[in-house]
Amino acid sequence: MPANPSSESHSQLTLSHVTKRFSGRAGLVTAVEDITLQVKEGEFLVLVGPSGCGKSTLLSLLAGLEQVDEGSIKLDGADVVEPGRDRLVMFQQDALFPWLDALENVLFGLRLKPGLTDAERTEAARYYLDLVGLADKEKAHPHELSGGMRQRVALARSLAPNPRVLLMDEPFSALDALTRDQLYGDIQKIFTQRKKTIVLVTHNIREAVCLGDRVVLLSPNPGRIRQVFNIDLPRPRRINDPALATLAADITTALSAHLAEPKEGLV
Amino acid sequence: MKPPRALVPVVIGLLILGGWEWFVRSGRVDDVLVPAPTQIGEWFWSALRDGSLASATWVTMRRLMIGFIIGAAIGIPVGALCARSSLARDTIGILSLGLQTLPSVCWVPVAIIAFGQNEAAVLFVVVMGTVWAVVIAVQESVLSVQPLYLRAAMTMGSRGWHLWTRVIFPAALPGIISGLKQGWAFAWRSLMAAEIFVVILSGFGLGSLLHAGRELLRMDQVVGVMLVVVGVGLLADLIFFSPIERWLRRSRGLER
Ligand SMILES: Nc1ncnc2c1ncn2[C@@H]1O[C@H](COP(=O)(O)OP(=O)(O)OP(=O)(O)O)[C@@H](O)[C@H]1O
Ligand SMILES: [Mg+2]
Numbered sequence: 001m002p003a004n005p006s007s008e009s010h011s012q013l014t015l016s017h018v019t020k021r022f023s024g025r026a027g028l029v030t031a032v033e034d035i036t037l038q039v040k041e042g043e044f045l046v047l048v049g050p051s052g053c054g055k056s057t058l059l060s061l062l063a064g065l066e067q068v069d070e071g072s073i074k075l076d077g078a079d080v081v082e083p084g085r086d087r088l089v090m091f092q093q094d095a096l097f098p099w100l101d102a103l104e105n106v107l108f109g110l111r112l113k114p115g116l117t118d119a120e121r122t123e124a125a126r127y128y129l130d131l132v133g134l135a136d137k138e139k140a141h142p143h144e145l146s147g148g149m150r151q152r153v154a155l156a157r158s159l160a161p162n163p164r165v166l167l168m169d170e171p172f173s174a175l176d177a178l179t180r181d182q183l184y185g186d187i188q189k190i191f192t193q194r195k196k197t198i199v200l201v202t203h204n205i206r207e208a209v210c211l212g213d214r215v216v217l218l219s220p221n222p223g224r225i226r227q228v229f230n231i232d233l234p235r236p237r238r239i240n241d242p243a244l245a246t247l248a249a250d251i252t253t254a255l256s257a258h259l260a261e262p263k264e265g266l267v
Numbered sequence: 268m269k270p271p272r273a274l275v276p277v278v279i280g281l282l283i284l285g286g287w288e289w290f291v292r293s294g295r296v297d298d299v300l301v302p303a304p305t306q307i308g309e310w311f312w313s314a315l316r317d318g319s320l321a322s323a324t325w326v327t328m329r330r331l332m333i334g335f336i337i338g339a340a341i342g343i344p345v346g347a348l349c350a351r352s353s354l355a356r357d358t359i360g361i362l363s364l365g366l367q368t369l370p371s372v373c374w375v376p377v378a379i380i381a382f383g384q385n386e387a388a389v390l391f392v393v394v395m396g397t398v399w400a401v402v403i404a405v406q407e408s409v410l411s412v413q414p415l416y417l418r419a420a421m422t423m424g425s426r427g428w429h430l431w432t433r434v435i436f437p438a439a440l441p442g443i444i445s446g447l448k449q450g451w452a453f454a455w456r457s458l459m460a461a462e463i464f465v466v467i468l469s470g471f472g473l474g475s476l477l478h479a480g481r482e483l484l485r486m487d488q489v490v491g492v493m494l495v496v497v498g499v500g501l502l503a504d505l506i507f508f509s510p511i512e513r514w515l516r517r518s519r520g521l522e523r
Contacts, residue, residue: 065418085424095419098519099437108433109423143520161423 012197013039013062013165017071020057030222031057034071037216037225044191044198046212048205048255054223055201056092059167062199063089075165085112090158092169092201094150096142102129102153103138109161128156131186133179147174155183159190168200172207181239184210188236205255206248210239215251219258226258302487307494310487319476324495327458327472330386334393335454339447342398346405346446347431356406363402371396371457379465386469389461396457397450404446408439441515448508455500473499 018035021028032054039045047055060066061073064083073080075087088109096105106125110116116124129135132152134145142150151174158166172180188211191198202208208215212231219226229251237244284304290296291303298306314320349360374395375388382388412435420434436443461467462474473492480488515521 060418063418063422065422083418083421083424085422087422089419089422091415091419093415095415097416097419097434097437099440108420108425112424112429141518141520157423 012041012076013199014074014077015062015071016074018058018061018068018073019070020054020061020066021069022057032061032218033222033224035223035225036071039197039199041197042195044200044211044213046208046215047199047201047218048203048208048215048251049218049223049226050220050255051203052223053218053220055218056169057223058218059089059169059199059201062165062167063087065089085109085161086163087165087167088158088161088163090154090166090168090171094142094147094154096150096154096157098142101139101141102134102145105142105153106157106160109157113161124160125156128160129153131159132156132183148176148179151175152179152183162194163196165197165199168198170201170203173203180207184239185236187211192235205252206239206244209233209244209248209251210237210241217251217255217258227254229254299484300486302490306487307491310485310491314476314488314491320495323471323473323476323492324499326470327462327474328499330389330393330470330472331454331458334390334458335397335451337390338394338397338450338454339401341394342401342446342450343405343443345398346402346443347409347435349402349406350409359402360406363399363406366395367399367403371453372460374457375461375464378461384465384468386467388465389458389467392457392461393454396454400450400453401443401446404449405439405443408442408446409435411442412438441512441519441521444508444511444515448504448512451503451508452500455503459496 015035015037019033020031022031023029035058037045047058049055057066061068062080064080064087067081080087097108100108103122103125106129107121110121110124113121126135126138129138132155134149134152134156137145137149137153140149142153145153151171155171158168158171172183175183184207187198190196198211200208200211202211205215209231215229215231216225217227217229218224229247231247233241233243233247288303288305291298291301291306302310311320345355345359345363349355349363371392374392378388378391378395382391416434416438417430420430425434458472459474459477462472463478466478467475473496477489477492477496480486480492
C-alpha cells in the first residue's frame with residue numbers, strides 16, 4: 001500500500017485485491033489472485049511471466065471485457081464494468097475483421113470516435129498504416145497479409161483512435177527483429193509525445209526493460225505478483241543498450257529462480 | 268489451345284438430345300408418352316408465341332419473389348432475436364426448428380382453408396417455406412460469430428445497432444446467405460406444389476400450365492414446363508446466389 005495518499009489520487013488505474021476464476025472442465029481455475037497494483041497516468045507498465053499466469057486475463061479485466069470475482073478495478077475512481085473507448089485492447093490473436101480491408105480495419109475504431117471529419121479519419125488511418133510500414137497494403141484483406149503484417153495492422157488499429165489507455169497483449173511477438181526494433185522506437189515516441197498510459201504483456205524480458213517504466217513479474221497457479229522492477233533508464237531506450245541488457249539479465253535470473261522454486265514455496 | 272470448359276457439357280447434351288430424337292422417331296415408343304425434343308421445342312415455340320409461357324413464368328416468379336422477400340424480411344430479424352435472447356430461442360427457435368422439418372407442401376391445405384383459392388394463399392405457402400429455414404440459419408450463424416470479433420469491436424466503442432450491422436451481421440453473412448438459399452429452394456418447391464394441386468383463381472402460373480398439360484394429355488407441354496421450372500431454379504442460383512457466395516468466399520480468403 002502506498003504510504004503517501006497523494007500518489008493514490010494520481011494513480012489512474014487502480015487494481016485492489018483482484019481475483020478472477022474460470023470454471024473450466026477441470027473445475028475452478030484461479031487465473032489471477034489478489035492482484036493489487038496501480039498504474040499511474042502516463043505510465044508504461046509491462047507484465048511478464050510464464051505462460052498461463054493470467055496476463056491476458058488481467059488485460060481483459062482492465063478492458064472491462066471480463067468482470068472481477070473479488071476486489072475491484074477502478075479507472076479515475078470509477079469501477080470498470082464494461083469496455084470503453086478510453087481503453088483500447090490489442091489482442092494476442094489479431095482480431096482483424098476478415099470482411100474489411102486493412103484501411104477499413106484501422107478506420108473501424110476511428111469511425112466510432114466523435115468530432116472528426118471523414119477526411120481526418122482517413123488521414124489518421126493512413127498515417128498509422130504508414131507507421132507500421134504497410135502504406136502499400138491498405139486495400140489488402142487480412143487473409144492476403146502475412147501473420148506479421150496482420151499484427152502490424154492490428155497495432156495500427158489500436159493506436160489510431162489515440163486512446164488514453166492502451167492494453168497490448170504480446171503485440172510484437174510475430175514480427176521480424178528489424179520491424180520490431182523500429183516499432184520499439186515508434187511506440188516510445190507515441191508514448192512520450194501523446195502522454196499515454198500503456199499496459200503491455202510480453203514474454204521478451206529485453207523488450208520489457210526497453211519499453212517499461214515498471215516491469216511486473218507474475219507467477220502462475222494462481223497468477224500473482226511476484227516482483228516489481230523499476231526501470232530508470234532514460235528514454236528513448238535502444239534495445240541494444242548494454243545497461244538495458246544488464247537489467248534484463250537480472251530480471252531473467254529472478255524469473256528463472258521463481259520458476260525453479262517448488263510449488264509450496266509460492267504459498 | 269484448351270477447348271473452353273462449356274464445350275464438354277454442350278457436346279454431351281447435344282448427343283443425348285440427338286439419341287433421344289432418333290429413339291422416338293424410330294417408333295420404338297409412343298410419342299404421346301415420350302415426346303421427341305423437337306416436339307417439345309414446337310410446344311415451347313408456340314407457347315412463347317401466344318404469350319402463355321411468358322405470362323405464366325411472370326405470375327410464378329412474382330409470387331416467388333414477393334413471398335421470398337416477405338419470408339426473408341421476417342426471418343432475418345426473428346433469427347437475430349432468437350440469437351440474442353434465450354427466451355426467444357427456447358420458444359420461437361424451437362418452433363422454427365420443428366416447422367422447418369415440415370415439408371412446406373403441408374401448408375397448402377391450411378392456406379386454402381384460411382384464405383381461399385387466391386393470391387394470399389400462395390403467398391402464405393411461399394412465406395412458410397422460406398421463413399423457418401431463414402430463422403434457423405440466422406440464429407445459428409449469429410450464435411457462431413467469433414467472440415473475439417465482438418470483444419475487439421466493443422473495446423473500440425461499438426455497441427447495439429452499430430455492433431449488429433457492422434460486426435455481427437457481416438461476420439454471420441455466409442451462414443445467412445446459405446440459409447436464404449435454402450429458404451428459396453423450399454419456397455420454390457412449395458409454390459410449385461400449390462400451383463399444381465390447386466386452381467389459383469387469381470393467376471395462372473407455371474404450375475397451372477403443367478397441370479393443364481396433364482389434363483390435355485400433352486406430354487410435350489408437361490416436359491416443356493418442367494424444363495422451364497428447372498431453368499428458373501438454375502438461373503436463380505447462377506445469377507443470384509452463386510455470385511454472392513463466390514464474392515463472399517473470395518473476399519475472405521475461403522476460396523479453395
Ligand atoms: N475463458 C476461460 N475459461 C477457462 N479458463 C480460462 C479462460 N481464460 C483463461 N483461462 C485460464 O486462466 C489461466 C490464465 O490464462 P491467461 O490467458 O490469462 O494466461 P497468459 O498469462 O495470458 O498466458 P500466455 O502467456 O500463454 O498468453 C490459464 O490457466 C487459463 O487456462
Ligand atoms: Mg496470454
